[in-house]
Amino acid sequence: MYIHINELARRTEITVRTLRYYDSIGLLRSSSKTEGGHRLYVEEDLKKLQQIQFLKNMGYALKDIHEMLSDTSWNWEQSLRNQLHYIIEEQQRLQSMELSVREMLHSLVLEQGDQHEAIEKLIQLSRPKAAKLQSLREALFHRDELELWKKLPRMQGNDPHSLEWIALLGQLKSHLHEPPACDKVQSIIRRMMEKQQEDFGGQDDFLNKLWEARKSTKTSDELGLYPLEPELLDYMEAAYDIFISNESEQHNGY
Structure with missing residues (x-):
């Protein structure tokens, strides 16, 4: 079942403009589009978006989040230790x-x-x-x-x-x-x-x-x-x- 971009924005309280930006940089691609060109998402996209927001709230840059979610060999422990060190310094x-x-x-x-x-x-x-x-x-x-x-x-x-x-x-x-x-x-x-x-x-x-x-x-x-x-x-x-x-x-x- 597809989720319209407007519905996804409402559920997550993320603006449509932000969702379009995430799509344009390859961070969160829409799974499909309507005949009118509106982006459509599935439940897996919603879960990924929630992960993106979770990591963003931890202070990670979008570029780093892109790598973290796409690289299966990403060293999460070291990354989190580095982020914690950065947060303490900040x-x-x-x-x-x-x-x-x-x-x-x-x-x-x-x-x-x-x-x-x-x-x-x-x-x-x-x-x-x-x-x-x-x-x-x-x-x-x-x-x-x-x-x-x-x-x-x-x-x-x-x-x-x-x-x-x-x-x-x-x-x-x-x-x-x-x-x-x-x-x-x-x-x-x-x-x-x-x-x-x-x-x-x-x-x-x-x-x-x-x-x-x-x-x-x-x-x-x-x-x-x-x-x-x-x-x-x-x-x-x-x-x-x-x-x-x-x-x-x-x-x-x-």
């Missing part, structure tokens, strides 16, 4: 791309949508070598503090912790034109202080070392920290000082 490549895209999105938040500035800073951030970074960190921080380093927000991170820190820094940067004592800025600083206490409560030595390293453009770059302008760091420090002073006055007033 996953690693896509993961690297995903991290780069996420990093760029987060950088745009910090740079107020300035894509050129974001790209320049990410280029700068990518320069240090991993081995050198670790050596510098070990020189500045002791073992326990290096464990705390892992808790710092990451530009490539997609965790709520990193995303909130990035958003807070972006908000703070957007208010650089306002006095650091204004309510909006102090509200941002309050949340930063809360997060600092949540993540690093009682680790003042580590935070002081980190801040001194952050204020040095050279050290910050060598440690692989995201580049922040000295203007923003000075503004943040002034806002922090005001916040702490206000908190101290309120505490002494009770």
Whole structure:
């Protein structure tokens, strides 16, 4: 019993155009044609088409599928091992791309949508070598503090912790034109202080070392920290000082 090309397309959810293309390259020839020239298929053709789609979903190219289904001596085990190796490499490549895209999105938040500035800073951030970074960190921080380093927000991170820190820094940067004592800025600083206490409560030595390293453009770059302008760091420090002073006055007033 013949299956009309339109019926085959409906059953398999493959377009008629694709079926015609498969026929033209010899991947899936129609078994017959109607008097009007429409392609007709049999159940064996349907099974072969399902095999084609199955292999295509595994990432094989049509040329390879043609050889696999027509060569009776095809080494399926080796072919599958090669395909698995390719897929793993592709996953690693896509993961690297995903991290780069996420990093760029987060950088745009910090740079107020300035894509050129974001790209320049990410280029700068990518320069240090991993081995050198670790050596510098070990020189500045002791073992326990290096464990705390892992808790710092990451530009490539997609965790709520990193995303909130990035958003807070972006908000703070957007208010650089306002006095650091204004309510909006102090509200941002309050949340930063809360997060600092949540993540690093009682680790003042580590935070002081980190801040001194952050204020040095050279050290910050060598440690692989995201580049922040000295203007923003000075503004943040002034806002922090005001916040702490206000908190101290309120505490002494009770």
